[in-house]
Amino acid sequence: MSARTLLEVKGLKKHYPITQGVLKKEVGRVRAVDGVDFSVSPGETLGIVGESGCGKSTVATSLLRLEEPTAGDVLFEGEDITTYDKAELKRFRRRAQMIFQDPTASFDPRMSIGESVGEPLLIHGISDRNRRREIVKDLLERVGLSADDIDRYPHEFSGGQKQRVALARALVVNPELIVADEPVSALDVSIQADILSLMNDIQAEFDLAMLFISHNLGVIREVCDRVAVMYLGEIVEIAPTEELFSNPQHPYTRALLGSIPQPDPRQRGESITLSGDVPSPSNPPAGCRFHTRCPDVIPPEGYEFEQRHWRSVQDLRQRMRKGPLDLETVRTAHSDAAGDGHVQTAEDGQSVLDDEGLKAGIREEFDIPQRLSDDEAEDVLDRALTAEVSDDHESGRDLLDEEFQTPCEQTAPELRETSAGWEAACLLHDEQRQRVEQPADD
Amino acid sequence: MSDPLISVKNLHTQFHTDDGTVRAVDGIDVDVSRGETVCIVGESGSGKTVTSESITKILQMPPGDIPIGEVQFRDVESVRELADQFPKRVFDVHEDDAPGTAGTDVPPEEDRPGDEKHFVIVEERSGDRISRGYIDMVRAPDNALRKIRGGDIAHIFQNPQSALNPVYTVGWQIVEAVQLHSDDDDEAARERAIDLLDRVGIPDAAARFDDYPHEFSGGMKQRVIIAMALASNPDVLIADEPTTALDVTIQAQILDLLAEIQEDLGMAILFITHDLGVVAEIADRVVVMYAGKVMESGEVFDLFESPAHPYTRALLECLPGRGGDMVSIGGSLPSVTNPPDGCRFAPRCPHAVDDCFTGDQPPMYSVEGADQEVSCVFYGDGYDESVVQTEFAAAQNRTARTDGGRTTGRRAGTDTDESVRSDGGDR
Numbered sequence: 101m102s103a104r105t106l107l108e109v110k111g112l113k114k115h116y117p118i119t120q121g122v123l124k125k126e127v128g129r130v131r132a133v134d135g136v137d138f139s140v141s142p143g144e145t146l147g148i149v150g151e152s153g154c155g156k157s158t159v160a161t162s163l164l165r166l167e168e169p170t171a172g173d174v175l176f177e178g179e180d181i182t183t184y185d186k187a188e189l190k191r192f193r194r195r196a197q198m199i200f201q202d203p204t205a206s207f208d209p210r211m212s213i214g215e216s217v218g219e220p221l222l223i224h225g226i227s228d229r230n231r232r233r234e235i236v237k238d239l240l241e242r243v244g245l246s247a248d249d250i251d252r253y254p255h256e257f258s259g260g261q262k263q264r265v266a267l268a269r270a271l272v273v274n275p276e277l278i279v280a281d282e283p284v285s286a287l288d289v290s291i292q293a294d295i296l297s298l299m300n301d302i303q304a305e306f307d308l309a310m311l312f313i314s315h316n317l318g319v320i321r322e323v324c325d326r327v328a329v330m331y332l333g334e335i336v337e338i339a340p341t342e343e344l345f346s347n348p349q350h351p352y353t354r355a356l357l358g359s360i361p362q363p364d365p366r367q368r369g370e371s372i373t374l375s376g377d378v379p380s381p382s383n384p385p386a387g388c389r390f391h392t393r394c395p396d397v398i399p400p401e402g403y404e405f406e407q408r409h410w411r412s413v414q415d416l417r418q419r420m421r422k423g424p425l426d427l428e429t430v431r432t433a434h435s436d437a438a439g440d441g442h443v444q445t446a447e448d449g450q451s452v453l454d455d456e457g458l459k460a461g462i463r464e465e466f467d468i469p470q471r472l473s474d475d476e477a478e479d480v481l482d483r484a485l486t487a488e489v490s491d492d493h494e495s496g497r498d499l500l501d502e503e504f505q506t507p508c509e510q511t512a513p514e515l516r517e518t519s520a521g522w523e524a525a526c527l528l529h530d531e532q533r534q535r536v537e538q539p540a541d542d
Numbered sequence: 543m544s545d546p547l548i549s550v551k552n553l554h555t556q557f558h559t560d561d562g563t564v565r566a567v568d569g570i571d572v573d574v575s576r577g578e579t580v581c582i583v584g585e586s587g588s589g590k591t592v593t594s595e596s597i598t599k600i601l602q603m604p605p606g607d608i609p610i611g612e613v614q615f616r617d618v619e620s621v622r623e624l625a626d627q628f629p630k631r632v633f634d635v636h637e638d639d640a641p642g643t644a645g646t647d648v649p650p651e652e653d654r655p656g657d658e659k660h661f662v663i664v665e666e667r668s669g670d671r672i673s674r675g676y677i678d679m680v681r682a683p684d685n686a687l688r689k690i691r692g693g694d695i696a697h698i699f700q701n702p703q704s705a706l707n708p709v710y711t712v713g714w715q716i717v718e719a720v721q722l723h724s725d726d727d728d729e730a731a732r733e734r735a736i737d738l739l740d741r742v743g744i745p746d747a748a749a750r751f752d753d754y755p756h757e758f759s760g761g762m763k764q765r766v767i768i769a770m771a772l773a774s775n776p777d778v779l780i781a782d783e784p785t786t787a788l789d790v791t792i793q794a795q796i797l798d799l800l801a802e803i804q805e806d807l808g809m810a811i812l813f814i815t816h817d818l819g820v821v822a823e824i825a826d827r828v829v830v831m832y833a834g835k836v837m838e839s840g841e842v843f844d845l846f847e848s849p850a851h852p853y854t855r856a857l858l859e860c861l862p863g864r865g866g867d868m869v870s871i872g873g874s875l876p877s878v879t880n881p882p883d884g885c886r887f888a889p890r891c892p893h894a895v896d897d898c899f900t901g902d903q904p905p906m907y908s909v910e911g912a913d914q915e916v917s918c919v920f921y922g923d924g925y926d927e928s929v930v931q932t933e934f935a936a937a938q939n940r941t942a943r944t945d946g947g948r949t950t951g952r953r954a955g956t957d958t959d960e961s962v963r964s965d966g967g968d969r
Contacts (some may be wrong), residue, residue, distance in 0.1 A: 151789040258874060288585045288816070293860045293870035315789065316860040361819030363861055365842045368823055373798055374791045377759045419745065430750035432733055433740035465740075542580035 105175075106309045107163075107277055108222040108391040110140040114162040116153075118382060130382045132158040134333035135172070136516070145303065145310040147324030149317055149356070153378055155333040156313045158276065160279045163311075164196055165189060167183070176277075194224050197270035201282035203262035211248075213240075214250035217269045224273055242305075244298060259501065260291035264298065271302065279311045284319055296322050317360055321345055329353045332389040333381055335473035335515060339522035349524040351396040375415060388527060390510035392418055398527060404474045416466040417500045420484075424493040427458060434461035459485040472538050480504070545616050545674075546573035547810045548597065548695075548778055553611035555589075555596045558604060562879035566592040568834035569610070569903075572622055572812075574778065579804065579811040581821045581842075583857075584831035587875050589721050590814045593831070594780050595811070597679060598691045608942040613679035614663075617777050620694055621675045624686055625662045633660035634667075636674035661686065693723045696771035700783040702763035705756040712739075712766045713751035716773060721772035731867075743799060748906065761792035768799065782814040797823055818858060828855050833886040835903045838915030848931065850909045850916035853887045855934040869935040885918065893920065893930045 103285070114133040117126045133155040140146045143200045148156045162169040164523060165181060174181050197220075200206045207216050217239065218232040220288060226232055238248035243508050263283060275306055276443040284292040300323055314320050320327055321341055328338040329352065335456055337350040348354045358372035374393045379385055384489070385392050397414055419425065431453055453461060461537040463470055478505045487496035515526040519532065556568040567589040574580045582590040595601040597613050625632045635655045649844060655663050661681035674739075679687065691697075701707050716735040721725055726734060732751070739747035742765040755763060764784060769781060781792070781800070786795040790834055799827035801824060815821060821828055822842065829839040830851065838851040849855045860867040873890035876882050882889060888898035897919045898904075907921035920930045 151791060174765040234553060274935075289857070289862070290860050292862060293868040294872075296862060297868060297870065316862070317790075322868055352920040355791060359790045359795070361790075361797070361817065361823040363818040363822045363846065363858060365822040365825070365846050371794050371823075373794045377761060377792070380787075426749040429736060429740055429746055432736050433747065465745075467892035 104141060105139045106142050106177060107311075108136050108173075108175040109159075109163055110173040110175070112136050112163060112174065113170045114158050114167065127233070128382050130380075130383060131333050132381055133162060133169075134384070136328075136330070136333075136335050138328055138335065138338060140277070140311060142305045142309050143303070144326070145324045147312045147320040147327040148330055149314060149316065149320050149327060150330035151356075151378055152315065152382065153332075155381070156330050157281050158463075159330075160198065160281050160311065160313055161536065164193070164198060164279060166198075189229070190224075191352045194220075194273045194529050195275050195279040196279065197273065197275040199266050199270050199278065199280040199283045202286050203259055204286075205264050206266055207262065209254055212251050212253055213257075213265050216254075217265060217272055220269065220273045220456045236268070240265070241304070242271075243268045244294075251464075258291075259287050261296060263287065263295050265538060267295075267298065267302065271306070274306075275308070277309045277311070279313070281313045282315070283312075285314065285316060293317065310356055317345075329356065332378065334389060334525070335525040336390065336513070336526070339520075339524075340397060343520070343522065344421065347520055349529065350390075351394050351518050351528070352390045353524075355393075355395065367529045371482070373409070385509065387419070387507075387509035387512050388525070389512075389533060391506060392465060396528060398531075399505070400505055401501070403477045403504075405477060406473060409469060409472060412467045413472075413477075413504060414506065416462070417504055418421045420488070420493070420500060424516075425462060425488055430458055430461040430465055434464045439454070453490045454461045455486070458489045462488070477504075483516050521535050546575045548572075548574040548812070549612075549614040549616065549676075550593070550597065550614045551614065551700055553593065553596055553613065554609055554612075555592050555601070556607050556609060558607060559879075564876065564878045565881065566832055567596060568881070570829075570831070570834070570836045571830055571906075572836075572839075574776070574810045574812050576810050577804070577808045578826045579581065579813055579824050580812065580827045580829065580831045581813045581815060581825035582831055583815055583818060584856075585816060587833075587878070588831040590816075590831050591782055592777070594697075594782050594812060594814050595721070598695050598697070598778065599679060599682075599687060600691065600697070608680050611680060612825045614676040614697070615679055615690065615778075616676040618672065618674045618675070620690060621662060621677055622672050624682075624689070625664065625672060625675075625676060628662060628686060631659055632662045632664060632666045636667075638667075642715040653843075669836040671771055671820050687908070691776045692719065692771075692776075694776055695778040695780060696774065696776035698764075698767050698771050698779065700786050702753075702760060702767050702787065706763060707765050708755050711754055712758065713750050713753075716770050718764070719770045719773035735769075738772055739766070741772070741803075742769045742794070744769070752812050758773045761788055761795060764788060764792075764796055765799065768796075768803070772803065772807070776809060778812065779804075780812045780814075783816070784813075785820065786817070793820070794842070800824065810915065813949075820825070824922060830857070833851070833881060835886050836906070836917060837887060838914065838916045838918075839906070840909070840916075842913040844909075844914045848909075848912060848914075850912075850914055850921070850927075851887075852893055852930050852934060852937070856890075859934050869938065871934075892934065895919070 113127040113135055115131050116129040116132060119125060136159060138146060147503050148159060150156050152470045153166060155238055161167045163174050169182060173371055176192060184192060214233060216237050217236045218374060220231045224541065233250065240249055241247055245261065245264055257265065282296050288293065312324055324341050326338065327341050327344050328335045329350065331352050333377060337353045344353065345357065348357055355374050357371045372395060379392055391397050393413055397411060399410045480499065484496040484499045488500065508527055511527060513527045513530060515523045515525045516529065518524050518529045550570065550572040552569050553567055554569055557564040557566060559609060564668065570593060572580065582593060584590045604905065633655050658899055661678045663678060664672050664675040690890065706712065713735055716738060717731045720731040720734050736747045736751060736872060739750065744750055744762060746763055768937060785796050788796060797820065800811065813824060825842045827840065828842050828845045830837045832853050837853045838845065849858055856869065856871045860871060862868055876886055877890060878923060884899040884901055885903055888894040891898065904917045904919045904922065906915040906917050909916055909921065919925055920927045
């Protein structure tokens with residue numbers, strides 16, 4: 101690995117407009133990638149990991165300009181490729197190649213693999229057919245196939261073999277950068293190991309820079325030198341692989357690592373389970389984008405919460421911002437929480453929960469204890485719930501909004517160096533740093 | 543109640559194709575008891591999904607066919623119910639002159655009571671009531687199976703998107719499932735559906751009742767599917783790769799949910815997966831399948847602590863991201879139309895000796911000191927089992943060297959998938 105940087109990405113953004121009507125008026129935009137920065141050196145593998153929909157594949161396609169990025173610079177050996185014209189772009193593409201997830205879909209079933217692998221050579225100006233065949237044969241052997249395979253067709257190969265052919269096709273123009281988008285996720289584990297070690301060997305042999313995109317942290321750990329963790333279009337942490345796995349700094353990285361099931365039944369149940377789904381990238385949460393699911397979300401000053409309960413209260417608050425609670429569900433599914441004292445028999449003979457019972461049911465639905473440890477917080481919560489069950493949703497919502505704000509939604513954290521020595525974007529680290537810088541503050 | 547709830551015995555499932563008969567499942571035994579989670583684990587093409595689909599016979603027949611084998615479903619209530627409904631097809635093992643046995647030209651199969659048309663097997667009666675017996679799912683006709691499918695035995699599939707009908711609301715689809723197996727009126731079914739949706743962790747269940755499947759995320763859709771499966775209070779839940787299409791964080795949520803539901807309802811779960819991490823997370827017992835055969839089965843702690851079969855070891859060692867060196871098994875699955883003699887794994891096994899290549903798949907030997915059974919000759923008489931209880935990778939290197947050494951730079955096994963090509967290509 102050299103100190104020279106081959107690829108540098110600065111503030112890359114890719115937004116997809118959401119349009120409406122015949123005039124295609126833009127009514128919103130999906131912020132698939134929303135300002136990412138990273139760099140890759142020759143011989144280095146940078147991994148990008150994240151859940152589906154976090155924008156990792158869009159990073160790949162927009163940095164190669166397969167899709168035009170909305171904003172940002174992509175410097176390849178110091179030159180900004182976002183300003184390239186068509187001819188320059190073609191020349192650039194000889195130096196950067198891509199491998200895709202589905203090896204079956206990435207080959208034309210009517211072309212022999214010799215033609216498929218040789219096609220980039222033809223495009224980049226090697227018109228001598230025999231020379232092309234020589235190069236292709238040599239490459240097929242390097243990726244673990246036989247030179248005689250050159251006239252076979254894609255359907256004659258297994259998935260793992262096709263991925264080898266895909267690798268050969270990427271290597272045929274002698275690139276300096278390979279972008280691999282989930283290259284092994286369509287393969288069985290026993291084949292994955294083959295392809296990953298092949299990629300490692302090839303990279304060492306050709307001194308390639310590699311951008312490796314995967315949702316599988318195990319695979320990332322196997323091949324990458326550094327890892328960038330993405331969440332909703334942003335990088336939340338970027339670190340050397342082993343360090344990231346042993347000492348993750350961002351709560352999202354911790355949760356992601358914690359939710360991989362370990363092949364050891366003794367570690368059962370030790371996973372961190374995140375609540376909820378990934379929010380929509382068309383309307384990402386304000387502040388830190390992870391605060392809607394973060395187990396370590398920072399409580400407001402002045403209240404003492406148990407962290408777990410604070411998370412639950414936040415869930416309730418986020419739910420109430422969307423609209424009045426669905427009291428019918430509470431009535432049908434959580435009537436036991438209230439205890440017998442709160443069930444009354446209505447005139448038509450049906451049993452109905454009274455207001456106190458409903459409040460208890462809501463607490464159960466959101467995993468909030470029937471009494472919070474902090475008296476002031478309990479008072480606020482009780483008032484908000486009272487308002488909610490007496491059809492005064494707005495004042496309940498506003499009360500919670502006013503009292504239970506988290507710093508995480510007000511300030512968007514930036515990628516900053518943490519005490520561990522690499523960058524993460526989390527306010528908890530900013531706080532920590534402030535405490536170190538101003539020790540005499542208290 | 544020592545009898546398992548579901549007992550698969552010597553199951554053979556085949557598909558007749560133009561290229562010959564594909565023996566997808568070739569004689570396997572699996573037992574699942576109440577309250578227990580059994581995981582079937584294997585690579586693609588090992589026959590794990592076909593096994594699960596053979597239990598309720600939801601596979602296409604033809605081309606599918608179950609020539610040999612028995613699937614016993616021991617739920618006394620269902621046995622009583624079906625015995626009333628199909629009196630002529632009941633076989634009582636204690637009545638030697640049971641109606642139907644005499645005068646048929648099909649001789650009863652060995653060890654199997656009754657003949658082809660008997661599918662309700664009664665083993666014990668107390669007074670007039672049946673107290674022990676089972677339903678043979680393989681012989682059961684479709685109209686009997688229809689009661690059991692979705693009612694007593696529910697399925698969850700891998701892709702939640704294709705398991706839901708896009709043109710009906712999710713509430714409607716759950717109500718349909720509820721009413722199919724109960725006499726609930728619309729109002730009661732709706733309440734039950736909302737209760738189920740809430741039970742599986744859909745927030746604001748009543749409000750989401752009238753939403754369409756596309757308004758739910760992948761994880762939420764899988765929760766809806768689970769709610770549908772629970773609609774009839776099934777005794778058995780068969781889950782075929784239910785978390786494979788989901789992100790890890792959502793997968794963790796769904797696994798938690800399944801464990802919780804099982805604790806509440808005491809169901810038996812048969813869980814099909816290729817992911818050993820998931821197995822370690824939820825299984826009580828594990829069945830490792832390879833090329834239509836069971837390689838090893840056992841209690842989850844024993845199996846992960848001391849994998850007995852070389853294939854199980856290899857599977858564990860080739861998981862990426864364990865920190866150590868990655869192992870590749872090398873070679874590929876044997877041909878399913880014309881499987882090799884002897885142990886199916888022998889061609890890829892570094893320990894293989896001559897006995898491994900002759901005869902049939904070795905019988906299931908029990909492993910000393912552990913709740914485990916393994917199909918490997920090294921556990922039989924005259925062999926030392928400690929030979930195969932070493933690291934797969936180390937054994938591989940040893941064999942590679944005795945082979946005269948392979949070129950470095952490529953690991954053993956990169957010159958692999960040759961056999962796939964020779965038998966006609968892509969699986």
